[in-house]
Amino acid sequence: MNEQDLKRAFQDVVVASSPPPPMDPGIALGRAHKARSKRRASITGAAVAVLVVGVGLGSAFALNPQGTTDYLVGAGQSSSSSPGLPDTQWGEQWPVGQSDRTATNGPQADRGRQLLELARASVPAGYEAPDLKYTDPAMHGGMLRAQAQVSSDKGESPEIWQYTAYVPVRKDGKVGRLTVTVTTPNPSDPVEPCALVTRFKGGAGEGCKTYDVAGKQVGVVSSTSPGQNDATWASYRAAGGWTVTVAQEEEYPYAGYPVLDRQPFFGPELAALAADPKFLLGS
Known part of the structure; x- marks a missing residue:
């Protein structure tokens, strides 16, 4: 007997039926005795069912307390992590399959490559994102790259992963760089947009401005310090704690290509790009 059968058994006992038509008192008395006997049988059956279910749950609880509790409250299997967050198996020091902090294969490396494709597709009209090679012999590999x-x-809890995509941005033979960095929720990340972007930038922000992008607050700051590569950063912290920072530079450092005449995005455009939900990587 399941829960619905038990419920119906009790309803059969306690719910009154419609009034019967007038009949002979003797016949009515006989039927009353039969009805009382039937009700007693129903109550007894329901009580036995409750007892059997109770005994069964008691035995199950003794063998598996958590599983029995989940059954009673209608809960499914518990999970050690929230959807979209890493659930990594660790070795002695690093995640399994890694020799340092960087993942070169597996689900986290895949996320880095996914971010690279998203960032590459975000280059504005009039620019391209070619798979260029460094001209400096001291540099190795391609300029179009991802890292996780x-x-x-x-x-440590929570487990924090950072995914970064580096994209060369070319126009008229001149090359700059677009960098997108996505981080899983980190309790130490500032909530205030300018504090977040300044922390990511690693120093004071000259003239940080907050932009409202469809209700999302994005901090944008530029760096024009003498002797440094000009760059602009935009940082956004999503409601779930994920952060996205987009940086644009007129030069791709150490690439050896001519520098762009100007950065690809204006401030509001860069803010809108940072707030694009596509960068939250399935959070």
């Missing part, structure tokens, strides 16, 4: 690395140490 764990920022937290083994045993």
Whole structure:
């Protein structure tokens, strides 16, 4: 007997039927005795069912307390992590399959490559994102690259991963760089947009401005310090704690190509790009 059968059994006992038509008192008395016997049988059956279910749950609880509790409250299997967040198996020091903080294969490396494709597709009209090589012989590999690395140490909670995409942006033979960095929720990340972007930039923000992008607050700051590569950063912290920072530079450092005449995005456009939900990587 399941819960619905038990419920119906009790309803059969306690719910009154419609009044019967007038009949002979003797016949009515006989039928009353039969009805009383039937009700007693129903009550007894329901009580036995409750007892059997109770005994069964008691035995199950003794064998698996958590599983029995989940059954009673209608809960499914518990999970150690929220949807969209990493659930990594660790070795002695680093995640399994890694020799340092960087993931070169597996689901986290895949996220880094996914971010690279999203960033590459975000280059504005009039620019292209070619797969260029460094001209400096001291540099190796391509300029179009992705990285996924764990920022937290083994045993720390929450586990924090950072994904970064580096995209060369070319126009008229001149090359700059677009960098997109996405971080899983980190309790130490500032909520205030300018504090967030300044922290990511790693210093004071000259003239940080907050933009409202469809109700999302994005901090944008530029750096024009003498002797440094001009760059603009835009940082956004989503409601779930994920952060996105987009940086644009007129020069791709160490690439050896001519520098762009101007950065590809204006401030409001860069803010809108940082707030684009596509960069939250399935959070």
